[in-house]
Structures are given as structure tokens and as C-alpha cells.
Amino acid sequence: MKTTSPTPTIGALLLALCCSSAVAAPAEHKEFEATLHAPFKAAPDARRTFHLSFHYPGLEQPATVYWKLELVNPQGRVARLWRGNSKLSGDPVPVRVAWDGRIGAGPAPAGVYRVRLRAVLRGVPHDGAHTGAHGHHDEAVEQDWEIAVGAPAAPRTPRFAPLPGVREMAERAEGTAMAPATGSLPYTVYLGNLHSQSNHSDGGAALGECKGGQDPLKSQYGPEAAFAYARGRGLDFLAVSEHNHMYDGSDGSNPDADPLAAKALYQAGLTSAAAFNATKPGFLALYGMEWGVINNGGHINIFNSDELLGWETNARGELMADTRTPRNDYAALYTLMRQRGWVGQFNHPSHSGQFVVNGVPLGYTQDGDEAMVLCEVMNSTAFSSNDTETETRRSNFEGACNRVLEAGYHVAFSTNQDNHCANWGAAYTNRTGVLLPNGTPLSRDTFVEALKARRVFATMDKTAQLVFTANGRLMGERFTNKGPLTLQANFASTSGKKVAAVAIMAGVPGRNGTVTQVSNLATTTFTPAPGVHFYYARVTQDDGNVLWSAPVWVTQE
The missing domain is CATH 2.60.40.10 (Immunoglobulins)
Structure with missing residues (x-):
């Protein structure tokens, strides 16, 4: 008589999935x-x-x-x-x-x-x-x-008190920190990394053994180790985003895989994140998936799905997921995400060949516009084993993200590390900054609401902030305007960095054209042409590190 444990250990789930003879070597990251x-x-x-x-x-x-x-x-x-x-x-x-x-x-x-x-x-x-x-x-x-x-003239920037971080707000609640500076906005900033892997897919290898993308489900460290490591390195949140098609223990298709074990492993990851959050207030552990394949596909992180999505089956035709999602059908995925209330991020987007809808790369749908909230504008290399925040191999995706904005998507910029080694958040100093109203408890729900509001900035320097406003309206907002529009890039550094260059960028949603620079001033006033526009700020520090604000979307009457 066969018996099964009602709560199998993660080790047992990994063993059930990874150790058949059909497991193939990883090929997911075959990209230039x-x-x-x-x-x-x-x-x-x-x-x-x-x-x-x-x-x-x-x-x-x-x-x-x-x-x-x-x-x-x-x-x-x-x-x-x-x-x-x-x-x-x-x-x-x-x-x-x-x-x-x-x-x-x-x-x-x-x-x-x-x-x-x-x-x-x-x-x-x-x-x-x-x-x-x-x-x-x-x-x-x-x-x-x-x-x-040489020594170019530095642009003038408005005086701006940096937003408090979560640790500073905790000290204020205990009465051990100074009151907030006059003129600061009523938000707390959380800094972290929204893209990483553990041994639930092809990450989690010890630094001395990490070889890039690991054999799925074979490495040493899982989500619990990732959350603890990131918290110990000063991050306020970490998203462990596992490749959705590797829960069968293969980068291809494993004909002998057990679908119950695959689905149970995803649930185990969700449980580990919830357990970590229950004992570590002030830090947010997120567990989700990186959906899709890279070749003629495109990776999307889904942050708040309690269902494992997939398309692969074993030899018996059993789905290796909770919910079937056709491979490379991004329009169908966006529809499902909108129905479920899930939010997503375009990961390391390419200028062409990715996120195709109706034959159009980066193709727009209304469902996608509702579900997709972030676009990765910069990453340190996914296979870095650096743990001193000094990785020099970094990729800039601003051009592709601009095409996403011009297609009509309302996305904010994020910057992450896509860690495949056990250095979660430690490869470089880049962070995604997320703004929550002061006094709001940090949870998956409140965090997702902030992402939906696009209260986000991307920074290559964890000690710097960029908050963009339009006629006093906060970045991420959509509003109608009459008359002049004043755009302001508010920069703050707690480590003494200065601004070397400012660029105010402008585009038109749905035009599928080119984003252009309209000003090199931190504060600029003009009257836009009638119609819908988006604007965002890019600031370059005097050490070369860059920050990107979320856009504002303005309908000019």
C-alpha cells in the first residue's frame, strides 16, 4: 500500500522532480x-x-x-x-x-x-x-x-529632503530618530531587488560553484536562504522569481516528472515567503515566477500569483502547472493576469522579437496595460558571482522600455540583478525604489498597490533617490492639465553624491515613435501640445550612476 506525506519536505519535492534520467542541461539562457x-x-x-x-x-x-x-x-x-x-x-x-x-x-x-x-x-x-x-x-x-x-558645469537641482527608509521610520516610531524634514513627501521608500532565482529553478548556487544558469532544482540554496541573505545585506524586499517551466526539474520537458510534486514545490515557495514575512517585519519576501522562454519569447515576472502557470506536460499528458497558459501567447497571458489581479514586469526587454502580440514585438493590449506595471531599465549581469556590489557588467534597456511606453503601456522603471548565484542583491548597488504611504504596513498587498500606482524609481545607487513631479502630482499619476506644466526632478543622496546631468524625456503613448529629450533642467515649465503625453526624468550622478523616475501621463487640453 502506497503512503504519502501530507506535507512533503522541499528536499523531497526537489528529489522527486530533478532526478530522473530525462533531465536536460539548462538552455534557457542561450542569448547574446x-x-x-x-x-x-x-x-x-x-x-x-x-x-x-x-x-x-x-x-x-x-x-x-x-x-x-x-x-x-x-x-x-x-x-x-x-x-x-x-x-x-x-x-x-x-x-x-x-x-x-x-x-x-x-x-x-x-x-x-x-x-x-x-x-x-x-x-x-x-x-x-x-x-x-x-x-x-x-x-x-x-x-x-x-x-x-573635462569639468562640465553641474545642473542646478531643487532642494529635496530624502524620503525616510523603513528602518528610519521604525526608529521614529520608537522615538529614537529625528522628525521628518520639512517639505518631504508623506512616503516611505523601500529599496530592493525584484528579479532573482533560487534552487526552485536554475539559481541558488554557492559562489564558488556558480556557473551561470544551474541545472534546474540541483543547487544548494532555496528561497529561505535568498530572503535571509538579502535582508542581511540591507535590502527591504526580494522577489524570488523562478522560471515557470523548470518545476519539472528540466529546462526542456521531463516525460517522467510528477505534476503533483511540481505544483507542491511552487506552493512550498509561497509558504516559505509567508513564513519569513511573519517573523521578519520591515522586510518583504516575495515568491513568484518568471514566465516564458527567452528565444523568440520574453520573460515576464509575475509577483502575486498563487497559481503556477505553464504549458509543459509529462509523457502521460499531465500538465506541470496549476493553470495552463499557452507558450509565447502574451495576449492570453495578459488577459489572465488582468482577470486574476496579478501584476507583472517586462524582464530585460529586447528591441525586437520579444513579447509579440499579433505579430508585433512589444505589442500592446488593454489587458496587458492593466497588468504590466514595470519595465527593467538596467540589470547587472545575471551570472555575476560578485558579492561586493562592484559588478561592472551591466546592461541598459532604456531604449526597449521606451518602446514599451510608446506602444501605450503605463509602466515604471525598475532595476534588478537577476541573480542566479547566491549573491541576492549584492552584485551591484542598484535597487528598485518603491514608495508606500507613511504608516502603511509592508505586505504583499500594500506593495502590489504601490506597484499598480507606479510609485517606483530605479537607481544604480542605493543611497540615492529620484522623485519626479508634474504640477505637484507624483510620478506614476495620470491626469488632465490645462495651461503650463511644471516638471521637477527631485534628487537626494545620503552619501553626498551630486548631479552631473539631468534629462527630462517625453513621448506619446500609442504613437510607436521615438522618446526624445525636452529639457536638461531639473525644473522646467512649458505648455504641452494638446493630446496625451508621458514624461520621465533621468539623472546621472557625478560618479556615473543613473536614476530613472517613473513617468507621469498628462492629457493636455
Whole structure:
């Protein structure tokens, strides 16, 4: 007679799922990564070196990266150009480009310049399992960062008292901290990481053993370890977002997998987050899923689903999930998310080929607009084993997020780390900042409400804040306006950082056009043209770290 435990241990669930002979090696992260590290300040002799890095995890045959690096002056013209090519096989390939600080015969005039990388990988065969086609294709990545040349004049910024953090508010409640500064907004800021994995999918490897994406369900550390680690490193929240199609213990399809064990493992993750929250007030443990595949698909984090979604079945036709969701059908996913009240994030979006709806990449639907609240604007590399917050391999997705905004989505910017190693939140100093009204308890429900309100900013510096307002209305809001519009980028740093550059960016939802800069002033007033617009602020610190506000959406009468 067969007996089963009513509450199987997580170890038993992992054992049931991962240890059949059908488990395949991970292939989910077969994608081209090109990063650019451009030192914001030069050496005393005006020289600096740009560091390029190219990687394609799981590449099965050698390929060639053709790259172009441009130095763009403050007037938007290309002042220097470098080209090259690099052979790519297995390990990351570093490339160094030295610049002597000169343009033509003399030193480059002072100002804030941009360094722009375009890298194209050629010779990678199509994966028919993911794309339905065979042959070869090119993959292109663009990266763009600002640098200071000489001593450019710093822009003026309004005086702004930094919003208190959760620990500061707790001290105030105990009467051991100073009262809030005059003029501060009635919000508490929470800083954390909304994208990471544990051994419930392909993360959780010890730093000395981490090799990128791990074999699913095989590594040492699970969600409980991730939450404890992040809290110990000073984060206020961590989302463990497991790949939804790996709960069968495979990156492909495991014909011998047990669907009850797969669903129970997801429930165990939810239980572990709830248990952690019950004993650790002031910290929020989130457990959810990263839905989708990367090749001709796109990853979406869903933060508040109590159901495991999926499309894979075992050999008996049993679904490896609670709820069936067709693979790569983003329109259907958005509809389900809206019906259930779930919220999502576009993870590391690409300019093309991802989140396709009716044949259109980044295609818009009303359901998607309701459900999708965030777009990752910057990540440190997913496979970093750095635990000193000094990772230099970082990716900028602002261009793709702008296409999401121009498509009509109402999303705020986030910045995360996509940790696959046991360094949750420790690879770099970047954080997503979420604003909750003062006195509001931190819970999954109140946090999700803040995400729905788009009260969010993205910062590469955990000691800095950016709060954007429009005629006094807070970032994330949608409102109708008559007459002049005053936009204000409120920056604060608790570590003494200064502002090197400000950009107020503007676009039109649903136009599917180009987002442009309309001002380089922290406070700017103008009268928009009639119609609907969105505006957001981007601030670059004097150390090169960047902050992005959430947009405001303005209907001008």
C-alpha cells in the first residue's frame, strides 16, 4: 500500500522532480549578452579605457561578434569611432578600447558625452525548438552610457529632503530618530531587488560553484536562504522569481516528472515567503515566477500569483502547472493576469522579437496595460558571482522600455540583478525604489498597490533617490492639465553624491515613435501640445550612476 506525506519536505519535492534520467542541461539562457563599462571620469591625464564584454551561454559552435563603439558629443554628433570583431566560443570575451581624451588634434571640449556600443553576433544557428526555423541569424545588442569629459558645469537641482527608509521610520516610531524634514513627501521608500532565482529553478548556487544558469532544482540554496541573505545585506524586499517551466526539474520537458510534486514545490515557495514575512517585519519576501522562454519569447515576472502557470506536460499528458497558459501567447497571458489581479514586469526587454502580440514585438493590449506595471531599465549581469556590489557588467534597456511606453503601456522603471548565484542583491548597488504611504504596513498587498500606482524609481545607487513631479502630482499619476506644466526632478543622496546631468524625456503613448529629450533642467515649465503625453526624468550622478523616475501621463487640453 502506497503512503504519502501530507506535507512533503522541499528536499523531497526537489528529489522527486530533478532526478530522473530525462533531465536536460539548462538552455534557457542561450542569448547574446554584450555589456559596456564606460568609466564616468577619466584619469588625471584625461585617458580612460572602455571595457566591452561579450558572452553567449551554452554556445554550441564558434561565432563572431562585430562591434562598433561611438563617442557622441553633447551636440549629438559622433566624435570618435572604433570598430572591431571578436571570436566567441564559450567563456565571456573581454575587449578593451583605450581613448586618450582627444578629438582630432586637441583635447575633447568639456561636457557630458555618450558612449554607444552596437554589437552583432553572427553565425549562431536557429534553435528550431524555440523558433520553428533553422539556419543562421544575427543577434544585435545596443548599449549606451554617459561620461564626463573635462569639468562640465553641474545642473542646478531643487532642494529635496530624502524620503525616510523603513528602518528610519521604525526608529521614529520608537522615538529614537529625528522628525521628518520639512517639505518631504508623506512616503516611505523601500529599496530592493525584484528579479532573482533560487534552487526552485536554475539559481541558488554557492559562489564558488556558480556557473551561470544551474541545472534546474540541483543547487544548494532555496528561497529561505535568498530572503535571509538579502535582508542581511540591507535590502527591504526580494522577489524570488523562478522560471515557470523548470518545476519539472528540466529546462526542456521531463516525460517522467510528477505534476503533483511540481505544483507542491511552487506552493512550498509561497509558504516559505509567508513564513519569513511573519517573523521578519520591515522586510518583504516575495515568491513568484518568471514566465516564458527567452528565444523568440520574453520573460515576464509575475509577483502575486498563487497559481503556477505553464504549458509543459509529462509523457502521460499531465500538465506541470496549476493553470495552463499557452507558450509565447502574451495576449492570453495578459488577459489572465488582468482577470486574476496579478501584476507583472517586462524582464530585460529586447528591441525586437520579444513579447509579440499579433505579430508585433512589444505589442500592446488593454489587458496587458492593466497588468504590466514595470519595465527593467538596467540589470547587472545575471551570472555575476560578485558579492561586493562592484559588478561592472551591466546592461541598459532604456531604449526597449521606451518602446514599451510608446506602444501605450503605463509602466515604471525598475532595476534588478537577476541573480542566479547566491549573491541576492549584492552584485551591484542598484535597487528598485518603491514608495508606500507613511504608516502603511509592508505586505504583499500594500506593495502590489504601490506597484499598480507606479510609485517606483530605479537607481544604480542605493543611497540615492529620484522623485519626479508634474504640477505637484507624483510620478506614476495620470491626469488632465490645462495651461503650463511644471516638471521637477527631485534628487537626494545620503552619501553626498551630486548631479552631473539631468534629462527630462517625453513621448506619446500609442504613437510607436521615438522618446526624445525636452529639457536638461531639473525644473522646467512649458505648455504641452494638446493630446496625451508621458514624461520621465533621468539623472546621472557625478560618479556615473543613473536614476530613472517613473513617468507621469498628462492629457493636455
